[in-house]
Amino acid sequence: MPPFAPQxxxxxxxxxxxxxxxxxxxxxxxxxSRRPAAGKRIRAGRALYLTVxxxxxxxxxxxxxxxxxxxxxPTPFIQFxxxxxxxRWFQKFFAARDFMHALVFSLEVAMLTTxxxxxxxxxxxxxxxxxxxxxxxxxxxxxxxxLMLPAILTGLALFQAYVLLDVGRPLWGLVAGHTLVxxxxxxxTTLAVLHNFDLRLExxxxxxxxxxxxxxxxxxxxxxxxxxxxxxxxxxxxxxxQFPVSLFLVSPGNETLPITLFNYLKFDLDGTIGAASVxxxxxxxxxxxxxxxxxxxxxxxxx
Amino acid sequence: MAxxxxxxxxxLLLPSALLFALFFFVPIGLMAVMSLLTGNPVVAANxxxxxxxxxxxxxxxxxxxxxxxTIRIGLWTTLISLLIGYPLxxxxxxxxxxxxxxxxxxxxxxxxxxxxxxxTFAWMALLSDKGVINQILASLGLTTKPVQLMYNExxxxxxxxxxxxxxxxxxxxxxxxxxxxxxxxxxxxxGASxxxxxxxxxxxxxxxxxxAGSLLVFALSxxxxxxxxxxxxxxIMTLPIxxxxxxSANFNIGFAAALGMVLLLVSLLLIVAYNRxxxxxxxxxxxx
Numbered sequence: 001m002p003p004f005a006p007q008x009x010x011x012x013x014x015x016x017x018x019x020x021x022x023x024x025x026x027x028x029x030x031x032x033s034r035r036p037a038a039g040k041r042i043r044a045g046r047a048l049y050l051t052v053x054x055x056x057x058x059x060x061x062x063x064x065x066x067x068x069x070x071x072x073x074p075t076p077f078i079q080f081x082x083x084x085x086x087x088r089w090f091q092k093f094f095a096a097r098d099f100m101h102a103l104v105f106s107l108e109v110a111m112l113t114t115x116x117x118x119x120x121x122x123x124x125x126x127x128x129x130x131x132x133x134x135x136x137x138x139x140x141x142x143x144x145x146x147l148m149l150p151a152i153l154t155g156l157a158l159f160q161a162y163v164l165l166d167v168g169r170p171l172w173g174l175v176a177g178h179t180l181v182x183x184x185x186x187x188x189t190t191l192a193v194l195h196n197f198d199l200r201l202e203x204x205x206x207x208x209x210x211x212x213x214x215x216x217x218x219x220x221x222x223x224x225x226x227x228x229x230x231x232x233x234x235x236x237x238x239x240x241x242q243f244p245v246s247l248f249l250v251s252p253g254n255e256t257l258p259i260t261l262f263n264y265l266k267f268d269l270d271g272t273i274g275a276a277s278v279x280x281x282x283x284x285x286x287x288x289x290x291x292x293x294x295x296x297x298x299x300x301x302x303x
Numbered sequence: 304m305a306x307x308x309x310x311x312x313x314x315l316l317l318p319s320a321l322l323f324a325l326f327f328f329v330p331i332g333l334m335a336v337m338s339l340l341t342g343n344p345v346v347a348a349n350x351x352x353x354x355x356x357x358x359x360x361x362x363x364x365x366x367x368x369x370x371x372x373t374i375r376i377g378l379w380t381t382l383i384s385l386l387i388g389y390p391l392x393x394x395x396x397x398x399x400x401x402x403x404x405x406x407x408x409x410x411x412x413x414x415x416x417x418x419x420x421x422x423t424f425a426w427m428a429l430l431s432d433k434g435v436i437n438q439i440l441a442s443l444g445l446t447t448k449p450v451q452l453m454y455n456e457x458x459x460x461x462x463x464x465x466x467x468x469x470x471x472x473x474x475x476x477x478x479x480x481x482x483x484x485x486x487x488x489x490x491x492x493x494g495a496s497x498x499x500x501x502x503x504x505x506x507x508x509x510x511x512x513x514x515a516g517s518l519l520v521f522a523l524s525x526x527x528x529x530x531x532x533x534x535x536x537x538x539i540m541t542l543p544i545x546x547x548x549x550x551s552a553n554f555n556i557g558f559a560a561a562l563g564m565v566l567l568l569v570s571l572l573l574i575v576a577y578n579r580x581x582x583x584x585x586x587x588x589x590x591x
Contacts (some may be wrong), residue, residue, distance in 0.1 A: 042497055049390065056391045056468075060414050063425035063465060066435060070428055076427050078435060120322060123315035131313030139316065141578070142323065143392065147573045148519070149567070151527030152543045156563045158331035160337055164345050176326045197446075229449055237568055241418035246527055247547065260422045265533060269431070277421040284416040 071274030078269070089271030090278075099276060102260035106240055109256060110169075111237040113178040118232040120179065122224075129188070129194040140187070147184045154180060155248035162249075169177065170252035177245040182238050186231030193227030233291045237284050279294025329514035331567070356561035366545075370565070373541040376456060379524040380463040384471040384520045385513060387464070392475030392512075393505075396483075415469045423530045426462040427453065430534070454536035462530040467523050471516040478512025479505070511580050518577040523569055542566055 073079055073087035093099050124143055128136050146154060147244045158177050162169065201223070205215040250259055261276055337343075338357070344350045360366045395407045414422065429435045432449035440446045452458055482505060492499035496587075528543040542562060549559035 038496065040555055041475075045498060048393075052387075053394050055338070057410050060466065060468070062408060062419060063422060064413060065428060066428055067421065067425045070491075079438070087498060120319045124319035127313050127316035128308070131316065132309050133313050133316065134309065143319065145574070147329070148522060148570070148577070150522075151569055152526055152528055152542070152546065153331070153563055153567055154327070155335075156546060156550070156559060157334045158326060158559060159550065161330035161333050163556065164333060164337075164343070166345065176322065179322065180326055183322075185443045194376045210320075243419050244449055244526075244543075247528065248550070261418075261420045261424070262529060263532075264406065265427070268316070269424075269427060273424055274341065274428075277417075277424060280421060281417050284418075285413075288412070288416055 007083050032107040047279075050051035067274055068280070069275045071271055071278045072273075073271065074271050087193040089275035090095040092272050093275040093279065096272065098260060099272070100198060102257045103279070105254060105258040109174060109178060110236050111177045112171075114232050114236045116179040117182040117186050117235040117239075120126055120227060121231060121235075122184040122190050122228045124183070124275075125187045125190035125194060126224075129191055140191075143187050144184045146181045151181050151242070151243070152247070158245070163265050169249055171254075174246065174249045177249050178239045178242055181242065181245055182235035183235035185238060186228065189226040189231035189234065190224060194225050198221060230291055237287055238281070240283065334560045334567075337557055338564045343556060354445060356558045359558065360565065361560060366562075369540045370543050371538065371540060372456075373525050373543075374455065376459055376463065376531065376541065377521045378523040379460045380455075380467060381459065381517045381521045383464045386470045388468045388471035388516065389475060389513075392472045393479055395472065395476045396479035411472050414465065416515055417480055419466060419527075419529050422466055423462055423533045426458070426465065426530075430458050430461070440490045443533045454535050456535070458534040459531050459539065463524045463527055466530060467520045470523065471520050474516035474519060474554060475509065475512045478515070479509050482508045502519070511583060515577055515580045518573050522573040522577070524590055526566060526570065534568055 005026070036127055068084050070078060072085045072087075073082040074084050074088055121143075127133065127142055128143075133139055154177060158173065167173065197220075202215055202219055205219045206212070210218065227262055240247050241258060242256070246256045250256060255263070257280060259275070261273060263274060332519075339354065340350050340354050341351045341353045341355070360370075390409070391407070395404065398404050398407065420581050427434070430452035431437070432451070434452070437449045437454060440450065452461075470487070486504050486508070487500045491497060495503070495575075518588070526543055527541075528547065529540060530542045532544050542565070546559050546562045546566070549555045549562065
């Protein structure tokens with residue numbers, strides 16, 4: 001997901017120079033006036049480029065639209081074009097005990113995970129950026145490794161460890177697994193802020209007589225907050241949608257929403273799944289909207 | 304003010320270090336040990352070291368076929384993600400309006416923020432025998448009986464491409480965005496057509512991004528579980544499905560661990576390669 005590979009230095013996409021634009025346009029215009037055939041080819045190429053891109057965008061977004069249509073369509077099977085709008089699947093979803101139990105359990109796990117991942121990841125990022133650790137690069141690589149290692153392996157390894165230690169499948173075990181796969185997001189976003197941080201602000205506070213503790217709480221922390229917050233929001237979404245780790249670590253009767261949806265999907269394909277999907281999509285969007293409103297998205301989605 | 308020795312803030316790493324040690328390194332170490340044991344040392348007596356789990360993978364053509372299927376699906380997913388992701392990444396990197404860029408970014412992120420199970424469900428609704436595509440084909444009179452679009456590898460690849468193409472786009476956008484546009488302008492003012500300047504300037508310069516994005520998408524798609532099992536209709540066996548089956552149906556922890564180690568080894572190789580490639584790109588950038 002978004003904020004990983006740390007190697008890419010920051011850059012501005014849309015700050016492209018207006019002067020360059022007009023220069024380019026002028027060149028193109030003159031090329032076209034010289035060779036009308038070439039101009040036509042360029043226009044055709046441009047049209048093809050846009051067509052391909054719009055097709056890709058449709059491919060990306062149509063399935064999500066289909067889910068919404070399916071959730072609102074009153075028939076118990078997939079019907080296209082839709083025959084009407086009803087909320088019966090939403091009623092069924094919110095009335096189904098197993099779905100509600102899973103939804104509440106998922107929110108609980110996501111909140112616990114977010115708290116753990118934010119606290120641990122935020123602290124770790126500070127230590128990496130400011131602690132003058134020997135081998136900080138390796139520490140960082142290790143902290144980010146759960147992002148690229150298959151999560152199904154994290155799940156399998158934890159499952160085996162819990163079996164060997166005979167601890168059963170406790171809630172803390174699940175939260176630990178989720179924390180492991182969400183910590184990298186918090187570390188990434190917090191480090192992104194810490195790297196752009198003007199150290200002179202802290203120096204100024206110190207020179208004006210603030211104690212190290214006061215400097216930390218009144219200068220460092222408020223400035224780092226957006227990064228930590230962004231990380232927390234990513235952690236929440238990733239934990240809420242997490243599948244492979246949960247697959248191994250949930251106990252029967254205490255399943256997260258994605259697991260319950262998966263088990264339902266194996267046998268049934270009615271609108272309840274659509275309604276459940278819409279609810280989880282809306283939840284993610286609300287959270288992202290909050291993220292965009294508070295800290296802005298652009299800074300955190302660099303790969 | 305930076306002091307060149309470890310200070311008190313370094314202690315803040317301890318809680319995370321403890322979490323990683325206890326819940327990451329120890330379990331993966333245990334998995335490595337379990338893959339070499341004849342049984343569970345906690346419950347069984349006379350447990351000895353053995354290589355039989357690995358020999359079973361190597362000697363049984365069925366398991367090699369499973370590994371090959373996993374890799375084949377991964378390769379197709381990577382190739383198609385690259386082909387459809389590149390134009391979009393190029394557009395994102397070169398679009399001039401800020402609002403346009405934000406809209407494209409949202410379009411790429413929206414699927415990423417939708418859970419894997421939900422997106423797989425969406426593809427089931429589209430591709431199944433009574434799904435949207437077959438209904439449209441039938442109502443247009445193009446087909447009389449449903450075309451089988453899922454329960455095969457094609458369906459799996461389509462679903463996986465949808466899930467992982469955003470990763471490709473975001474990786475490529477970063478690299479294409481860093482190519483100096485003046486190089487393309489120079490090529491065009493020297494008489495090259497936009498196509499030729501793309502093929503001879505932009506494309507070669509974006510090669511590291513192509514490689515990094517491909518490694519990332521390949522690593523992700525060989526470890527996918529939900530999409531292959533649902534869109535494959537429990538018919539097609541991949542490595543992650545096999546691993547979970549060994550746990551849930553056969554409770555063969557040792558063999559599952561050995562299969563896990565195979566997946567771990569492949570993934571580690573891919574991660575090292577990915578980091579080297581991206582390290583090279585940023586290294587070049589710093590030199591410029």
